[in-house]
Each structure stands twice: as structure tokens, then as C-alpha cells.
Amino acid sequence: MKKTIMLFCLIVNMMLALSGIEIIDRVDNNLVANTISYTAKIQLSIDGEIRTKELIGYVQGKDKAYLEFTAPARDKDTRFLKLDNEMWIYINEVEKATKIAGHMLRQSFAGTDFSYEDVTSNQRFKEQYDIKLIGTDTIFNRVSYQLELIAKLKNVTYYRRMLWIDAEYFYPLKEELYAKSGKLMKEITISDFKKIGNKNFPTKIRMANKLRRNTYTELVLENVKLDVVIPERIFTKAYLERK
Amino acid sequence: MLLRLAYRNFFRNTRRSIISGISIMIAIMLIIFTQSYINGVMNNITDNVVKLISGHIRITSREYERRERLFPLSEAIYLTEEFYQKIKHEQILYIAPRIRFGVLLGQNELSLPCLGYAIEPEIEKHFSALPKRIIEGHYLDGSTNSVLLGRELAKQLNLSIGDTLTIITRTAYDSPTGINLIVQGIFSLGIGGMDKNIFYIPLKVGERLLDLEGRASEVALIIKEPKQSLKIAREIRAKSDYAVMPYQQNVILRYLNSTRAIFTIFYLIILIVACSTIANTMIMIVYERLREIGMLKAIGMNNWAILKLLLGEAGIIGFLGSLSGAILGSLLSYWLKYHGLDLSVASKTASLDIPFGPIIYFAPTPTIIITTFIFGICVTLLVSLLPIYRAVKLKPIEALKTTT
Numbered sequence: 001m002k003k004t005i006m007l008f009c010l011i012v013n014m015m016l017a018l019s020g021i022e023i024i025d026r027v028d029n030n031l032v033a034n035t036i037s038y039t040a041k042i043q044l045s046i047d048g049e050i051r052t053k054e055l056i057g058y059v060q061g062k063d064k065a066y067l068e069f070t071a072p073a074r075d076k077d078t079r080f081l082k083l084d085n086e087m088w089i090y091i092n093e094v095e096k097a098t099k100i101a102g103h104m105l106r107q108s109f110a111g112t113d114f115s116y117e118d119v120t121s122n123q124r125f126k127e128q129y130d131i132k133l134i135g136t137d138t139i140f141n142r143v144s145y146q147l148e149l150i151a152k153l154k155n156v157t158y159y160r161r162m163l164w165i166d167a168e169y170f171y172p173l174k175e176e177l178y179a180k181s182g183k184l185m186k187e188i189t190i191s192d193f194k195k196i197g198n199k200n201f202p203t204k205i206r207m208a209n210k211l212r213r214n215t216y217t218e219l220v221l222e223n224v225k226l227d228v229v230i231p232e233r234i235f236t237k238a239y240l241e242r243k
Numbered sequence: 244m245l246l247r248l249a250y251r252n253f254f255r256n257t258r259r260s261i262i263s264g265i266s267i268m269i270a271i272m273l274i275i276f277t278q279s280y281i282n283g284v285m286n287n288i289t290d291n292v293v294k295l296i297s298g299h300i301r302i303t304s305r306e307y308e309r310r311e312r313l314f315p316l317s318e319a320i321y322l323t324e325e326f327y328q329k330i331k332h333e334q335i336l337y338i339a340p341r342i343r344f345g346v347l348l349g350q351n352e353l354s355l356p357c358l359g360y361a362i363e364p365e366i367e368k369h370f371s372a373l374p375k376r377i378i379e380g381h382y383l384d385g386s387t388n389s390v391l392l393g394r395e396l397a398k399q400l401n402l403s404i405g406d407t408l409t410i411i412t413r414t415a416y417d418s419p420t421g422i423n424l425i426v427q428g429i430f431s432l433g434i435g436g437m438d439k440n441i442f443y444i445p446l447k448v449g450e451r452l453l454d455l456e457g458r459a460s461e462v463a464l465i466i467k468e469p470k471q472s473l474k475i476a477r478e479i480r481a482k483s484d485y486a487v488m489p490y491q492q493n494v495i496l497r498y499l500n501s502t503r504a505i506f507t508i509f510y511l512i513i514l515i516v517a518c519s520t521i522a523n524t525m526i527m528i529v530y531e532r533l534r535e536i537g538m539l540k541a542i543g544m545n546n547w548a549i550l551k552l553l554l555g556e557a558g559i560i561g562f563l564g565s566l567s568g569a570i571l572g573s574l575l576s577y578w579l580k581y582h583g584l585d586l587s588v589a590s591k592t593a594s595l596d597i598p599f600g601p602i603i604y605f606a607p608t609p610t611i612i613i614t615t616f617i618f619g620i621c622v623t624l625l626v627s628l629l630p631i632y633r634a635v636k637l638k639p640i641e642a643l644k645t646t647t
Binding site: 046053078095 | 351352411413
């Protein structure tokens with residue numbers, strides 16, 4: 001009974017009608033922070049075989065990101081630095097930072113279903129897309145708003161996104177990412193989030209690259225800190241190349 | 244008697260007969276030349292495919308073969324004693340394990356898509372063209388962090404002997420990996436795609452780089468009698484669950500072989516065009532000699548004898564034209580068989596998919612020469628039949644009435 005009343009209240013609330021822009025504003029407020037730091041476990045599944053990697057990540061604004069693998073031993077000390085539109089990789093054996101070409105940022109990040117851009121992205125949807133509210137839907141037993149986002153900037157990776165936004169916590173339960181041709185490229189599902197300050201921040205994200213067969217990658221974020229001060233030296237080539 | 248008459252008729256308008264003969268000669272020469280060239284190109288590409296790409300037989304895992312374009316290194320073969328036992332065959336001369344992998348190379352940023360081959364230098368040097376095509380520096384020595392670059396690739400990367408090339412790629416298990424390699428040699432195979440996009444490193448280095456210790460993405464076999472490859476591949480397939488591909492089933496070679504049928508049509512068109520001259524000659528001969536033919540018929544020569552007489556004349560033209568064409572075509576083709584035709588300008592643009600060049604050695608065979616020669620005579624006789632048939636069918640009285 002209690003559940004039904006809550007659901008009823010929620011639907012009434014929804015009918016009081018938030019616009020697409022208002023919904024995406026709330027989503028952006030949850031997903032985007034001035035700084036993000038975290039440790040993460042990546043589980044990559046290929047044909048049912050699971051490979052686990054661990055990393056630490058620092059993100060500042062939309063232009064700076066630093067990622068470093070901490071496990072397994074084979075990957076340890078492999079580091080990535082994003083500065084503006086440039087991405088650098090450091091591998092222990094090479095002993096110097098090497099720049100990855102711009103178009104490669106849309107390629108697989110360390111063999112996962114995420115791209116380099118996906119893992120370092122910290123930009124508001126509203127700045128990149130025109131928003132259209134399609135309606136409401138129930139997904140994973142959660143009432144959600146369904147939004148269609150069409151890119152308004154030229155260099156956006158995914159031309160169209162379909163988002164199912166949790167109507168209570170305002171984070172995406174599911175996203176479908178499409179190319180301009182209309183082809184479904186990736187599918188994201190977010191199965192857990194954490195309340196940090198005033199943000200509901202996703203902590204368990206599953207990405208399935210629909211252009212690959214039988215693979216998915218699950219990213220579980222731990223020790224997430226939002227809007228804390230990250231030392232500027234972390235976002236430098238010197239830090240990337242440190243011994 | 245008829246043959247002698249036909250022979251004498253051949254000289255009644257010598258210039259016209261010679262012109263007809265020359266057109267046949269040129270066609271036959273052209274066909275022998277083209278066939279020898281195509282054979283040479285096929286041999287050249289087969290040789291490159293065998294020595295540089297697949298060996299006489301290529302062994303991979305089935306899954307690797309299925310997803311080959313993606314370089315699925317995790318499907319590499321384990322080079323165990325059991326593997327070597329399974330592929331054992333008395334016809335095998337060399338077993339060359341290799342790892343083929345894709346990388347992006349670049350000096351300032353990684354942006355140039357290239358293909359790396361990790362090879363066993365000591366084994367490959369016995370059959371590969373590579374050691375002979377080193378134009379600077381040395382061939383690989385086996386275990387050091389060294390690399391051989393194609394000439395064009397070295398130029399694009401602005402690297403010379405002793406410089407360092409950094410490779411960043413992914414291991415078989417998708418971990419980012421990298422290595423610094425010293426440029427030990429620069430090769431020029433004369434095949435555009437290979438000189439521009441390929442580099443070679445020692446297998447040991449490749450195993451370490453790609454996390455594939457004791458494994459290879461493909462194994463190339465060199466066979467004592469290459470023609471036995473199909474049979475040997477069948478035998479290995481029967482006792483293992485690997486994907487075993489003899490070079491005859493290589494996609495490139497199968498595709499090129501399938502184009503041969505198109506060339507046969509091309510030869511036929513050349514010959515028919517050439518034979519239109521002889522058809523024209525025969526029409527003129529028949530037209531000129533209508534009264535004569537009528538007279539011969541009137542004095543009792545039967546249709547069969549008339550047919551033989553005129554066919555004999557066409558046959559002499561066809562025989563002499565085909566013979567001289569066959570001789571000239573053979574001389575030219577055999578000369579180019581030993582001296583080769585330098586196609587380095589064209590081969591510089593050859594892709595990795597169809598690796599030809601740079602020098603094409605023509606490959607004429609007695610079969611090509613003899614069949615083309617016979618083909619020339621037969622087609623000449625065939626196209627002459629129509630005008631001759633008209634003469635044969637002529638009634639003597641009508642023929643005698645004509646005023647030519």
C-alpha cells in the first residue's frame with residue numbers, strides 16, 4: 001500500500017511536469033563535478049571470460065584527467081593523462097610519455113568497452129546536446145523519464161543518446177548511444193549510485209559496446225570524492241613520467 | 244594437288260596475304276606475351292604470399308582464423324611438443340611461428356596504422372626474401388630489442404639505423420603495453436604496401452611485448468614439394484583441430500585465379516579482331532574469283548574440293564601468321580623470363596592485399612605457346628568458313644555470269 005502511494009505521488013509529481021531541460025539539469029548536477037577522484041575496479045567480460053583491472057582516477061573540469069592502473073601486475077604503473085584534447089600514455093618499459101592521436105580517443109580504453117573519452121568525460125549534457133523529453137517509462141522496476149538527446153556540437157562522439165533517467169534520484173538508469181547513421185553503438189546501464197554531498201553519483205556502470213560481440217565492461221567506483229582539491233601537479237607530464 | 248594450288252593462290256596477291264598473316268601474327272604474339280606476363284605476375288604474387296605472408300601452409304587456431312581481421316591474439320596457438328607432434332610431416336622443410344599484430348606508430352603522436360610481424364629470424368632467413376632485401380643495416384639477430392623497418396615506413400617515421408622506435412599496443416589480454424626498439428635494418432621489398440606499413444621484430448621480443456610466451460598467432464610451413472601442400476594440409480587437418488590453409492586456398496590467390504577466365508575472353512576478342520582481317524581477305528578472294536570458281540565447278544570440281552582449296556589458302560595464311568607470332572611471342576617472353584620486367588613504379592603502389600613486384604619475370608610455357616599456335620590456326624579457319632561457304636554454294640552458271 002505504502003509503495004503504491006509513493007508511486008502515485010511520484011507520478012503526480014512527474015505530471016506536475018518537469019521539462020527536458022530541467023531534468024537534464026538535475027542529471028548534470030549529479031554527474032558533473034569540479035573534481036572527481038576515485039579508485040575503480042574494471043571487470044572486462046569477453047565471451048564469458050572475466051578479466052579484472054584496478055585503477056585510480058582524477059578528473060578536473062572537462063579538460064583534465066589522470067588515470068593509473070594499479071592491478072594486475074602486468075598493467076601496474078600504466079598511466080594516462082588527458083590535457084584539453086590531448087591524451088598521453090606512459091608505460092613503464094617505454095619510460096616516456098607517448099601521445100595518442102586524437103581520433104584514437106574514441107577507441108577502446110585498455111581493451112574495455114569504454115573509450116578513452118568515455119572514462120575521462122566530465123561535461124554537462126546540456127552543453128553538448130539538444131534535449132527532448134519523450135515521456136515516462138518504467139525500467140528495472142524504476143519509474144523514469146525518457147529523454148532523447150541530439151548533438152548540437154560537431155565533435156560530439158555520440159550523435160544521439162536515449163536516456164532513461166531515474167525519476168527519483170535523477171541519474172541515468174540506462175543509456176543508448178547512437179552514431180549519426182542511426183546505428184546503436186553502446187549501451188550503458190547504471191545499477192548503483194552513492195549519495196555524495198548533494199549529488200547522486202553513479203558507482204556501478206556497465207558498458208556494452210554493440211559493435212563488439214559478447215563483451216561488456218563493468219566499472220565499479222569506490223572511494224569516490226567529489227569537489228575536493230586535487231594537486232595541480234597530477235595533471236602534468238612530469239607526474240605522468242615519474243619513476 | 245589442291246594444296247599446291249592453294250599455295251600458288253597464296254602468292255596471287257602476296258601483299259594482301261602478308262597483311263592478313265601479319266594481323267594473325269600480332270594477335271598470337273600478343274596472346275603469348277600477355278599469358279606469359281599474367282603467369283609471371285601470378286608466380287610473383289604466389290612467391291610473395293608464400294615467402295612473406297602464409298608459407299606453403301598456414302596454421303592458426305580456428306577462432307583466430309574466424310576473427311583474423313581483428314588480430315585476436317588471445318587465440319594464439321600454444322607451441323607445445325603436442326602441437327609439433329600434431330603437425331609433423333616428412334614433407335615439411337621449415338616451421339616458422341609468427342605473431343602478427345596491429346599497432347599505431349608515430350614520432351610525435353601515434354597515428355600511423357602498421358602491421359608488426361614477430362618472426363624467428365634464424366628460421367625465416369632460409370626461405371624469406373627479407374634478408375636479401377636489407378638495404379641499410381643488418382637482418383634481425385634474434386633476441387635483442389631490434390626492429391626491421393620498410394624503407395617507406397622508416398622515411399615516414401624519420402628513423403634511420405640506430406634510432407629508437409617506440410611501440411605502444413595491447414597485449415593478448417588487452418593490457419596496454421609498449422617497448423623501445425632499436426632500428427637494426429631497413430628493407431625494401433619493392434611492394435608498396437609492405438615497405439610502407441610493415442615492420443619485423445624477433446619472436447622472443449614479440450612474445451614478451453604481447454604477453455604470448457611460447458605462443459604464436461600463426462605458424463607458416465615450408466614444404467619440399469609445394470604442389471603437395473593441398474594434400475599435406477588435408478592430412479594435418481585430419482589429425483588436429485587447427486585451421487590449416489594451403490597457399491592454393493589463399494584468398495588473394497584464389498581471387499586472382501578466378502580472373503583468368505576473364506583474360507581468356509580477352510584473348511578471344513584479340514584473335515577475333517585479328518581474324519576479321521582474314522575474313523575480309525577471304526570475302527575479297529571469293530568475290531574476285533567467282534567466275535574462276537564457277538569455271539572449276541563447270542569442269543567438274545565438286546564442292547568439297549572447292550572448300551578444301553579455299554580453306555587451304557586460309558589455312559596457309561593462318562599457319563604462317565600463327566607460326567611467326569608464336570616464334571616472336573616466345574622469343575620476347577623467354578627474354579623477359581630471364582631479364583624480367585621492372586615494374587617498381589607500379590609495385591610501389593601495390594597494397595598489402597595483393598603483394599606484387601617489383602620485377603615481374605615472365606613465365607611462358609610450351610603449353611601456352613603450342614595451344615595459342617593451334618588456337619590461331621583454328622580460329623582463322625573458322626572465320627574463313629562463312630565466305631567460303633558462300634562460294635561453295637554458288638551455282639556454276641550464276642558464277643560464270645558474274646562480271647568481275
